[in-house]
Amino acid sequence: MSDGTPRSRVLILGGGFGGIGAARKLRKAPVDVLLVDRHDYHTFQPLLYQVATDILAPETVGHPIRELVHAQDNLDFAQATVSGIDLDARTVTFEDWEPQTYDYLVVGLGARANFFGTTGAEEHAFPLYTLSHAIRLKEHLLRRFEAAAKDPSLAADGTLDVVVVGGGPTGVETAGALSELFYNVFPQDYPSLDLSAVSITLVEHGDRLLAMFDEGISAYTLETLTERNVTVRLGESVDEIAADHVTLGSGGTIPAGTTVWGAGLQPVPLSGDLGVELVRGRVPVTEHLHLEHHPEVFVVGDMALTTDSPSGDVLPQLGSVALQAGEHVGVTIDRMERRHKDPHPFHYVDKGTMATIGRRAAVAVVPPHHITLTGRAAWAMWGAVHLALLTGGDSRMAAMSNWFWSFTTHDRPSRVLVHPDDED
Amino acid sequence: MSDGTPRSRVLILGGGFGGIGAARKLRKAPVDVLLVDRHDYHTFQPLLYQVATDILAPETVGHPIRELVHAQDNLDFAQATVSGIDLDARTVTFEDWEPQTYDYLVVGLGARANFFGTTGAEEHAFPLYTLSHAIRLKEHLLRRFEAAAKDPSLAADGTLDVVVVGGGPTGVETAGALSELFYNVFPQDYPSLDLSAVSITLVEHGDRLLAMFDEGISAYTLETLTERNVTVRLGESVDEIAADHVTLGSGGTIPAGTTVWGAGLQPVPLSGDLGVELVRGRVPVTEHLHLEHHPEVFVVGDMALTTDSPSGDVLPQLGSVALQAGEHVGVTIDRMERRHKDPHPFHYVDKGTMATIGRRAAVAVVPPHHITLTGRAAWAMWGAVHLALLTGGDSRMAAMSNWFWSFTTHDRPSRVLVHPDDED
Numbered sequence: 138m139s140d141g142t143p144r145s146r147v148l149i150l151g152g153g154f155g156g157i158g159a160a161r162k163l164r165k166a167p168v169d170v171l172l173v174d175r176h177d178y179h180t181f182q183p184l185l186y187q188v189a190t191d192i193l194a195p196e197t198v199g200h201p202i203r204e205l206v207h208a209q210d211n212l213d214f215a216q217a218t219v220s221g222i223d224l225d226a227r228t229v230t231f232e233d234w235e236p237q238t239y240d241y242l243v244v245g246l247g248a249r250a251n252f253f254g255t256t257g258a259e260e261h262a263f264p265l266y267t268l269s270h271a272i273r274l275k276e277h278l279l280r281r282f283e284a285a286a287k288d289p290s291l292a293a294d295g296t297l298d299v300v301v302v303g304g305g306p307t308g309v310e311t312a313g314a315l316s317e318l319f320y321n322v323f324p325q326d327y328p329s330l331d332l333s334a335v336s337i338t339l340v341e342h343g344d345r346l347l348a349m350f351d352e353g354i355s356a357y358t359l360e361t362l363t364e365r366n367v368t369v370r371l372g373e374s375v376d377e378i379a380a381d382h383v384t385l386g387s388g389g390t391i392p393a394g395t396t397v398w399g400a401g402l403q404p405v406p407l408s409g410d411l412g413v414e415l416v417r418g419r420v421p422v423t424e425h426l427h428l429e430h431h432p433e434v435f436v437v438g439d440m441a442l443t444t445d446s447p448s449g450d451v452l453p454q455l456g457s458v459a460l461q462a463g464e465h466v467g468v469t470i471d472r473m474e475r476r477h478k479d480p481h482p483f484h485y486v487d488k489g490t491m492a493t494i495g496r497r498a499a500v501a502v503v504p505p506h507h508i509t510l511t512g513r514a515a516w517a518m519w520g521a522v523h524l525a526l527l528t529g530g531d532s533r534m535a536a537m538s539n540w541f542w543s544f545t546t547h548d549r550p551s552r553v554l555v556h557p558d559d560e561d
Numbered sequence: 562m563s564d565g566t567p568r569s570r571v572l573i574l575g576g577g578f579g580g581i582g583a584a585r586k587l588r589k590a591p592v593d594v595l596l597v598d599r600h601d602y603h604t605f606q607p608l609l610y611q612v613a614t615d616i617l618a619p620e621t622v623g624h625p626i627r628e629l630v631h632a633q634d635n636l637d638f639a640q641a642t643v644s645g646i647d648l649d650a651r652t653v654t655f656e657d658w659e660p661q662t663y664d665y666l667v668v669g670l671g672a673r674a675n676f677f678g679t680t681g682a683e684e685h686a687f688p689l690y691t692l693s694h695a696i697r698l699k700e701h702l703l704r705r706f707e708a709a710a711k712d713p714s715l716a717a718d719g720t721l722d723v724v725v726v727g728g729g730p731t732g733v734e735t736a737g738a739l740s741e742l743f744y745n746v747f748p749q750d751y752p753s754l755d756l757s758a759v760s761i762t763l764v765e766h767g768d769r770l771l772a773m774f775d776e777g778i779s780a781y782t783l784e785t786l787t788e789r790n791v792t793v794r795l796g797e798s799v800d801e802i803a804a805d806h807v808t809l810g811s812g813g814t815i816p817a818g819t820t821v822w823g824a825g826l827q828p829v830p831l832s833g834d835l836g837v838e839l840v841r842g843r844v845p846v847t848e849h850l851h852l853e854h855h856p857e858v859f860v861v862g863d864m865a866l867t868t869d870s871p872s873g874d875v876l877p878q879l880g881s882v883a884l885q886a887g888e889h890v891g892v893t894i895d896r897m898e899r900r901h902k903d904p905h906p907f908h909y910v911d912k913g914t915m916a917t918i919g920r921r922a923a924v925a926v927v928p929p930h931h932i933t934l935t936g937r938a939a940w941a942m943w944g945a946v947h948l949a950l951l952t953g954g955d956s957r958m959a960a961m962s963n964w965f966w967s968f969t970t971h972d973r974p975s976r977v978l979v980h981p982d983d984e985d
Contacts, residue, residue: 177707196618203750213753216707234711283601283640287658326627329637 144169145474148229148239150219152179152202154456155245155437155463162467164209167475171237173229174202175218180268183456186307188271189263189397190314191279191322199268219246222410224431241433241470244411244420245463248439248454251403251418257378262398265307274397278318281394286327295392297335300383302375304341305348306492307399309358312339313495316365321496338368338391340375340383342400347492347500349453350509354500357511361494402439402454416442419454424482426466435469437462446482461485568593569898572653572663574643576603576626578880579669579861579887586891588633591899595661597653598626599642604692607880610731612695613687613821614738615703615746623692643670646834648855665857665894668835668844669887672863672878675827675842681802686822689731698821702742705818710751719816721759724807726799728765729772730916731823733782736763737919740789745920762792762815764799764807766824771916771924773877774933778924781935785918826863826878840866843878848906850890859893861886870906885909
């Protein structure tokens with residue numbers, strides 16, 4: 138393949154759906170690809186709530202990025218943390234590595250939880266955007282229950298109560314999974330606790346849940362969660378989060394030893410290095426997904442304000458959008474390098490949207506005719522699609538085994554607290 | 562069952578093999594059992610080296626103690642850390658809980674790594690006695706390799722080299738598993754590193770490996786490890802451990818970015834509360850496994866100097882001894898409470914001893930005729946026995962799936978670094 142010309146160097150920042158999608162599509166391109174992430178694993182974000190509620194072991198949802206290297210000769214990986222991007226010098230600096238130059242840059246560094254300035258949220262709310270978040274939330278929940286087992290008065294005090302903020306997919310899926318954990322799994326683990334006294338409250342600012350779906354689905358979701366002992370507060374906001382309660386916009390308070398935050402994203406600080414004004418906290422890109430004045434710099438995933446062509450619709454911050462955008466960028470670079478062809482504008486193919494509400498209950502909308510499924514059929518479909526999406530064979534197998542056990546036995550894979558930093 | 566008399570209270574300290582064995586055998590006894598451990602999981606210690614070398618996910622080896630509560634009505638569990646034992650007041654105090662009284666006490670609090678005063682060992686050696694140790698060692702190894710991937714000069718510097726101290730089962734199994742990881746798995750993960758330059762050295766003070774087996778097994782083990790690129794140094798001691806090397810008793814130094822310590826145990830501080838003089842760092846007990854002057858206080862597992870009846874042999878600190886001793890104590894308490902019968906002295910039944918040296922290589926001695934197996938047959942037997950021993954169905958299934966993948970594909974389940982305390 139070598140004709141003596143040095144190959145272009147593609148630097149991909151971030152091993153999420155966007156970065157991985159780009160890397161894979163560059164497999165046969167005559168370029169050298171360097172993928173960098175501050176972790177050594179790719180996170181399957183749509184299942185984080187399952188780690189947080191102890192359905193899946195963390196290893197199942199975090200897949201080693203290095204495995205990509207096995208199958209792809211032109212790819213190298215480095216675990217490093219980006220500290221700056223210099224577009225003019227075409228150089229990226231790192232906190233823990235020497236600067237790297239590029240011919241093409243693909244930026245997919247994700248986002249951060251946005252607490253919208255809510256008092257106490259930074260200190261007390263549990264966001265659910267990274268694998269570390271999921272583990273932290275799980276360990277917090279388990280610790281609360283172990284404490285209550287030693288002092289059952291805590292259960293009556295509200296220390297076990299949970300408030301989930303945000304009625305989008307993260308909030309709905311988490312609330313549903315918590316209901317499974319609290320009312321189906323924990324009664325066996327903690328026979329001395331009166332778990333029916335423990336409350337789960339889902340607070341949503343808008344007037345319905347899963348607002349991206351149609352109203353029938355919102356109604357089904359509300360009904361299912363309510364049946365499963367989740368109190369849903371619509372049209373309600375959160376004014377303050379404390380260690381043991383949440384204060385609502387309407388003035389009331391709800392006891393809560395745990396507050397889960399599933400309500401919004403904000404840009405990572407590095408977005409500022411890209412030299413463009415953010416729009417709704419996201420980096421605007423062209424129809425080819427690059428920066429307007431830097432055709433060699435692509436931005437994908439939750440960082441980017443990605444629009445569909447030809448519709449012009451702004452696309453939501455979803456894993457499926459990030460993956461397709463990343464793949465599109467990989468194909469674009471390949472076309473430019475190998476075949477010297479012009480790139481296509483990015484068109485997003487909606488392959489369906491789904492959310493689970495717990496065991497044997499889910500909602501799904503399937504294109505092209507927007508067929509709506511609810512209940513067991515949607516749940517089964519959700520399982521099949523997510524198994525197919527998990528990135529590696531072994532994760533898939535472990536996930537299947539975990540799910541099989543969880544959903545057939547009402548039991549969980551782990552439910553243990555292990556800290557590498559325990560004194561022994 | 563109740564005849565108005567209050568039931569005796571059995572307090573079990575430690576959820577290891579000893580404590581779990583005792584708890585299970587008390588299932589039908591007319592007593593109230595309270596099992597306390599500072600963790601919420603039971604550790605399957607014989608497989609810790611597999612977690613450290615990334616064959617098994619931590620969840621597989623740490624099993625939720627609370628699941629015992631499901632099947633056993635007279636059992637309660639609390640996660641708490643023992644701070645003191647008052648034999649006269651029959652009371653145990655905790656760092657994080659109110660004092661608890663008992664009629665019978667079963668103490669199985671394990672042991673600690675003994676560095677025998679080796680300079681630098683506390684700071685730099687990695688013991689392998691708890692699940693936290695195993696995770697810490699694994700993360701240290703993965704971090705070293707990620708650092709070398711960014712700066713390949715580190716590989717030549719010896720930062721990837723490992724010294725394993727101790728030629729007993731822990732040292733042999735760890736060295737064998739490291740060889741698998743370094744020479745069969747990592748070449749795919751780190752194609753830019755010259756892994757053949759990375760050394761694994763096993764240092765043993767005595768003149769052969771696995772000294773509890775016969776000499777043929779020791780010779781097979783030495784040959785197999787040597788074939789697998791492990792340098793074995795017999796009759797050698799360790800004088801000093803530093804961050805980047807080990808100094809041997811004979812004066813030479815070996816570069817080592819990682820030193821694994823598998824060489825000995827010392828008593829936990831609480832052993833001093835039991836009012837007896839320790840023998841070889843262990844608590845001496847009667848043939849009924851209780852303290853000489855306290856027939857209501859039993860000591861089991863690595864803490865105890867357990868002897869076999871009628872042979873009088875001192876038994877080794879092994880999981881199988883701890884399990885049988887714990888079960889014996891459970892049966893003893895049951896006999897005393899329910900049937901008012903005298904206890905039997907403890908007799909240990911040797912069900913065989915095994916160690917693996919890596920994929921498809923293991924050694925085993927099978928009673929009653931001390932048949933010796935080596936190679937694939939022993940390896941297959943080792944797998945079957947350990948699967949049967951893993952305490953819960955779901956762990957068993959996950960372990961099978963992990964092993965299946967690891968040993969058929971040369972690949973590993975996770976190889977990821979996740980910290981709940983990462984900033985995000």
